[in-house]
Amino acid sequence: MPVRLVACVPNISEGRRPEVVAAAAAAVRATPGVFLLDCSSDASHNRSVLTFAGPPDAVLEAAVALAGRAVALIDLETHRGEHPRIGALDVLPFVPLAGVAMEECKDLARRAGALLWERLGVPVYLYGEAAALPGRRRLPAVRRGGYEALKQEIGRPERWPDIGEPRLHPTAGATAVGARRPLIAFNIYLNTADREVAREIARGVRESGGGLPAVQARGMYIRERGQAQVSLNLLDHTRTSPLAALRAVEGEAARRGVAVTETELVGLMPLDAVLGVARDALRLPRLAPAGILETRLLEAAGIDIVSATSAGRRDPAR
Amino acid sequence: MPVRLVACVPNISEGRRPEVVAAAAAAVRATPGVFLLDCSSDASHNRSVLTFAGPPDAVLEAAVALAGRAVALIDLETHRGEHPRIGALDVLPFVPLAGVAMEECKDLARRAGALLWERLGVPVYLYGEAAALPGRRRLPAVRRGGYEALKQEIGRPERWPDIGEPRLHPTAGATAVGARRPLIAFNIYLNTADREVAREIARGVRESGGGLPAVQARGMYIRERGQAQVSLNLLDHTRTSPLAALRAVEGEAARRGVAVTETELVGLMPLDAVLGVARDALRLPRLAPAGILETRLLEAAGIDIVSATSAGRRDPAR
Numbered sequence: 001m002p003v004r005l006v007a008c009v010p011n012i013s014e015g016r017r018p019e020v021v022a023a024a025a026a027a028v029r030a031t032p033g034v035f036l037l038d039c040s041s042d043a044s045h046n047r048s049v050l051t052f053a054g055p056p057d058a059v060l061e062a063a064v065a066l067a068g069r070a071v072a073l074i075d076l077e078t079h080r081g082e083h084p085r086i087g088a089l090d091v092l093p094f095v096p097l098a099g100v101a102m103e104e105c106k107d108l109a110r111r112a113g114a115l116l117w118e119r120l121g122v123p124v125y126l127y128g129e130a131a132a133l134p135g136r137r138r139l140p141a142v143r144r145g146g147y148e149a150l151k152q153e154i155g156r157p158e159r160w161p162d163i164g165e166p167r168l169h170p171t172a173g174a175t176a177v178g179a180r181r182p183l184i185a186f187n188i189y190l191n192t193a194d195r196e197v198a199r200e201i202a203r204g205v206r207e208s209g210g211g212l213p214a215v216q217a218r219g220m221y222i223r224e225r226g227q228a229q230v231s232l233n234l235l236d237h238t239r240t241s242p243l244a245a246l247r248a249v250e251g252e253a254a255r256r257g258v259a260v261t262e263t264e265l266v267g268l269m270p271l272d273a274v275l276g277v278a279r280d281a282l283r284l285p286r287l288a289p290a291g292i293l294e295t296r297l298l299e300a301a302g303i304d305i306v307s308a309t310s311a312g313r314r315d316p317a318r
Numbered sequence: 319m320p321v322r323l324v325a326c327v328p329n330i331s332e333g334r335r336p337e338v339v340a341a342a343a344a345a346v347r348a349t350p351g352v353f354l355l356d357c358s359s360d361a362s363h364n365r366s367v368l369t370f371a372g373p374p375d376a377v378l379e380a381a382v383a384l385a386g387r388a389v390a391l392i393d394l395e396t397h398r399g400e401h402p403r404i405g406a407l408d409v410l411p412f413v414p415l416a417g418v419a420m421e422e423c424k425d426l427a428r429r430a431g432a433l434l435w436e437r438l439g440v441p442v443y444l445y446g447e448a449a450a451l452p453g454r455r456r457l458p459a460v461r462r463g464g465y466e467a468l469k470q471e472i473g474r475p476e477r478w479p480d481i482g483e484p485r486l487h488p489t490a491g492a493t494a495v496g497a498r499r500p501l502i503a504f505n506i507y508l509n510t511a512d513r514e515v516a517r518e519i520a521r522g523v524r525e526s527g528g529g530l531p532a533v534q535a536r537g538m539y540i541r542e543r544g545q546a547q548v549s550l551n552l553l554d555h556t557r558t559s560p561l562a563a564l565r566a567v568e569g570e571a572a573r574r575g576v577a578v579t580e581t582e583l584v585g586l587m588p589l590d591a592v593l594g595v596a597r598d599a600l601r602l603p604r605l606a607p608a609g610i611l612e613t614r615l616l617e618a619a620g621i622d623i624v625s626a627t628s629a630g631r632r633d634p635a636r
Contacts, residue, residue, distance in 0.1 A: 035615070037614035262602070263602045265602065268610060268614060270611045271610050271611065274592055274596045274610060277600060278595045278596060278599075281561055281564075281599035283580045284560075284581045284583065286583075291583055291587055292587060293589065296356070297323070
């Protein structure tokens with residue numbers, strides 16, 4: 001029987017209190033059949049990203065258990081951080097990995113949204129592939145103005161939630177629940193402390209500003225490093241790869257007399273994206289998972305990583 | 319318990335009689351715990367390369383079993399072929415893959431060499447990382463003149479074997495047994511048909527010409543494509559990565575008014591090398607196997623590819 005795997009990548013509004021992040025992670029670990037793959041906290045953003053995977057129903061159960069911990073332990077009224085957010089559990093996307101269609105992840109998002117409202121009293125906005133309204137496909141539109149603005153505006157018809165009544169949870173706000181393809185969160189540091197430069201660069205490279213396809217970008221200042229940062233979400237690495245994004249940011253930066261110092265990943269990158277970077281950088285068009293020693297080794301052991309890597313790609317040749 | 323994996327890449331002096339190659343492969347397959355990953359025969363070179371992997375002791379057992387078949391079935395007195403060779407089992411390198419240090423592969427090489435002499439009467443030259451004499455690190459030095467010259471010269475002190483007495487096996491000759499890192503065979507095509515340009519570039523980038531460390535290079539003309547090619551062996555991708563090699567070839571090419579059109583891999587590349595390319599190209603110094611979605615999934619399933627990819631690296635930050 002083929003393995004059926006969904007990933008879930010909740011973002012919670014807590015990156016400074018390790019015990020709260022640990023409680024959220026524990027809720028995932030306690031769910032049978034689910035593997036916690038990654039947990040990355042960012043103190044400056046005051047935000048953590050967890051990645052877990054498993055069969056669809058088990059992933060749904062873990063997601064709702066994690067939501068319960070986040071709602072109980074995080075208070076948006078006192079939360080401060082760089083990143084825009086509307087809730088204690090801010091974002092809850094489901095991602096098809098293996099043997100699962102996007103349609104099933106959209107269904108998981110709707111079921112998770114219903115449980116968040118019924119059990120926890122958190123209103124839900126459906127986004128990404130699960131969006132019920134076309135204007136809510138993009139996360140920035142759903143989170144516009146963050147918790148503070150949404151608190152004022154949730155009564156307006158255009159900001160009503162998709163699931164639940166138009167009132168925020170008193171401490172946990174609201175949650176954006178969605179379905180999407182694997183996303184790469186990629187931060188690029190500049191040799192300047194000037195946040196405005198990073199913002200200009202972000203405006204120049206993001207899709208909404210006429211820049212790169214399937215790219216979201218923001219400029220920020222990272223106090224710990226004393227550096228400005230362009231923070232990117234690559235929504236479809238087959239349309240804009242991390243290397244293409246870096247080159248575009250380097251170009252915009254050079255025009256402003258600044259340079260890139262280094263980059264970082266938040267969370268995980270799919271193997272296919274790494275191979276894409278190597279293909280471009282090495283001018284090696286035929287590099288495929290089967291050209292990698294470890295892939296062959298795993299194949300020999302009966303583990304078909306090749307199908308996992310190409311999961312969810314419409315066009316394996318791209 | 320972490321998986322411990324070594325690869326072994328024996329070269330045997332038989333590429334025309336499939337039944338002999340099959341007998342060698344069968345000796346590998348019959349060893350419990352060992353996976354045969356690849357077997358490629360070349361009729362023109364009259365030579366076959368097998369790749370297999372498994373836990374260290376099982377790989378040693380398979381290597382000695384394969385040696386027994388090669389010694390019994392191949393007669394160097396009647397062997398003809400393009401490629402330089404000194405024995406029926408010509409070369410026997412051990413390569414650290416997962417949870418195994420180079421030191422252990424050097425030890426495997428010495429143990430395999432002792433068994434080849436004791437059980438089969440084949441004298442052994444230790445090469446690569448396992449070399450006992452500095453002049454024997456490079457394989458071309460060990461094989462100089464091939465079987466025919468070694469037959470005349472084995473009595474000279476400078477050609478005495480490292481293990482065994484200075485007399486060839488009457489039909490199976492001698493064997494070069496060694497330890498090395500995974501090798502990457504990487505070809506770079508130029509936008510010229512001029513082989514001499516490729517040769518000049520090769521001389522400029524290879525280690526023996528004062529170029530890049532751990533790089534062997536040759537210039538050739540590829541009739542099928544009508545293009546000159548720089549053909550590289552990257553003996554240690556942690557010292558010279560495929561990206562560094564490409565950049566050096568591009569630099570040498572530019573000085574001669576030619577350009578690189580594309581590249582190709584012959585055989586397999588270790589995942590670690592792909593990650594190294596992505597680290598450099600993306601300026602992403604902390605990209606590690608653990609940052610890849612699929613490796614986390616496999617880890618969660620009990621397969622520790624992370625240790626596999628970082629095996630044998632002295633400095634994981636490089």
